[in-house]
Amino acid sequence: MSKSFSVDWFSSNIPYLQEYLAPIAGHPHIHALEVGSFEGRSTTWFLDTILTHPTSHITCVDTFKGSPEHEGVVETDSLLQRFSSNIKRYQNVNRITVFQQTSEQFFIQNVSKMQGKFDFI
Numbered sequence: 001m002s003k004s005f006s007v008d009w010f011s012s013n014i015p016y017l018q019e020y021l022a023p024i025a026g027h028p029h030i031h032a033l034e035v036g037s038f039e040g041r042s043t044t045w046f047l048d049t050i051l052t053h054p055t056s057h058i059t060c061v062d063t064f065k066g067s068p069e070h071e072g073v074v075e076t077d078s079l080l081q082r083f084s085s086n087i088k089r090y091q092n093v094n095r096i097t098v099f100q101q102t103s104e105q106f107f108i109q110n111v112s113k114m115q116g117k118f119d120f121i
Contacts (some may be wrong), residue, residue: 001078008041009038010042010045013042017050018049022071022085022118027053028118029055029056031056032056032059032121033058033061034046034058034060034121035062037062037064039082039083040060040087041086047087051095055117057094058095058097059100060098060099061099061102062064063100063116085096
C-alpha cells in the first residue's frame, strides 16, 4: 500500500530521532505520543522504524485542519483523509490511536490517565 504525502517537514529530523530512539527500537510495549501528525509521514516512520514490535503503539493528536504556516503551501481540506489513508495498514493491527482535537483539549481530557503511559513524546 503506497503512502501519499504532499510536503516533507520531517525527514531532516530522522538522524536525530534514530540516534536518541535506537536503544528502544523494536522493544515490546513502547508507547509514543505524537502531537501534530499532519499527513502521517512521521507516524508511519515511527511505526516502521522504532515502534516495530507488535505490542508497541502510537497515539496521535491533531485537528487535521492545518495551521497558518500551511496556508498557500498545502491543501488542508483533505488532511484527515490523507492521514487516514497513510496509516490504514497500522489501524488494522491496533497499533495506533487517533484523537482529532487540539493538543490542549487532549491534555485537559487525558492528563489524569497519562502518568507513565508514554515512553516518548
